[in-house]
Amino acid sequence: MEKILNVKNLKIYYKTLKGYVKAIDDVSFDINKGEILGIAGESGCGKSTLGNSLILLKPPMNYISGKVLLNNKNIINLPKKEMKKIRYEKISIIPQYAMDAFSPTKKIKTFISDLVKEHGITPDENFFNKVKKRLELVNLNPNVIEKYSVELSGGMKQRVIMVISTLLDPDLLIADEVTSALDVSSQRFVCDMLIKFRNMNIVKSMIFITHDIGVLYQIADRIMIMYAGKIAEIGKTENILNHPKHPYTKALINSIPKSNIRIKKEKLESIDGTPPNLLNIEEGCRFRFR
Numbered sequence: 001m002e003k004i005l006n007v008k009n010l011k012i013y014y015k016t017l018k019g020y021v022k023a024i025d026d027v028s029f030d031i032n033k034g035e036i037l038g039i040a041g042e043s044g045c046g047k048s049t050l051g052n053s054l055i056l057l058k059p060p061m062n063y064i065s066g067k068v069l070l071n072n073k074n075i076i077n078l079p080k081k082e083m084k085k086i087r088y089e090k091i092s093i094i095p096q097y098a099m100d101a102f103s104p105t106k107k108i109k110t111f112i113s114d115l116v117k118e119h120g121i122t123p124d125e126n127f128f129n130k131v132k133k134r135l136e137l138v139n140l141n142p143n144v145i146e147k148y149s150v151e152l153s154g155g156m157k158q159r160v161i162m163v164i165s166t167l168l169d170p171d172l173l174i175a176d177e178v179t180s181a182l183d184v185s186s187q188r189f190v191c192d193m194l195i196k197f198r199n200m201n202i203v204k205s206m207i208f209i210t211h212d213i214g215v216l217y218q219i220a221d222r223i224m225i226m227y228a229g230k231i232a233e234i235g236k237t238e239n240i241l242n243h244p245k246h247p248y249t250k251a252l253i254n255s256i257p258k259s260n261i262r263i264k265k266e267k268l269e270s271i272d273g274t275p276p277n278l279l280n281i282e283e284g285c286r287f288r289f290r
């Protein structure tokens, strides 16, 4: 199987006045061409740090060690200028809270023009024809580019963001909590669209980050469960969801509401305790306290 991404022994720590927060601590995994890898885990387990670090290491985020190869080329800890060259074309991210990034005083068209100009692309008629085609692909009327963000619903904004972040057909798209703020039907639509983008080869592979392991049923080919900056378990979606091995994965799955739960009057299980503080954390299994 051809690999798009190879992450080996990656360590990314936040440097704070009290010491290092070991947010990504010796993480290794691969992503195959054409694959959607779902990453799930509780808040604070390092999902966003992992996604963001592949795009840009911003202080206080510190690269400690390890490799990240995208199509066999190192992309971790590149100078900002170098990273800018591959952003959108090779690797792209829909960051958490991306919907809030639209300025209320700019039309969507101006927002898109400003953004692509920063990346050396001229937003001419040709370019906007492509934008309009892509908007139609996600069931949006192309005239949304003439609107202000406040005129769009959350679901519409999320679709515009999906279009913008994939306009240059990146090899790898990182989607961070793109379904969290949406109602169930919009969630389903966003997942279906992302699968369509992959099937149409608009993006080759994807990392889909969520705190809601239930959503991964719909979209992920494989699932990686993270806990306290480490990988608890990784495997095919069916295996992780039906035959989880790690006690943390089992607990996460037992906390998903089942559709008939009200009828059966079953209680949802919660996971006792909280994740450990990652500041100056000691060696050993990080789940042992729970």
Ligand SMILES: Nc1ncnc2c1ncn2[C@@H]1O[C@H](COP(=O)(O)OP(=O)(O)OP(=O)(O)O)[C@@H](O)[C@H]1O
Binding pocket: 014, 015, 016, 021, 023, 041, 042, 043, 044, 045, 046, 047, 048, 049, 050, 060, 211, 278
């Ligand atoms: N700027 C920062 N400075 C110091 N520590 C940070 C910083 N940002 C995140 N962290 C810490 O890094 C760890 C991982 O956080 P991260 O945001 O990656 O988790 P997450 O799984 O994406 O959670 P969420 O979904 O809530 O964002 C946490 O312990 C968090 O407190």
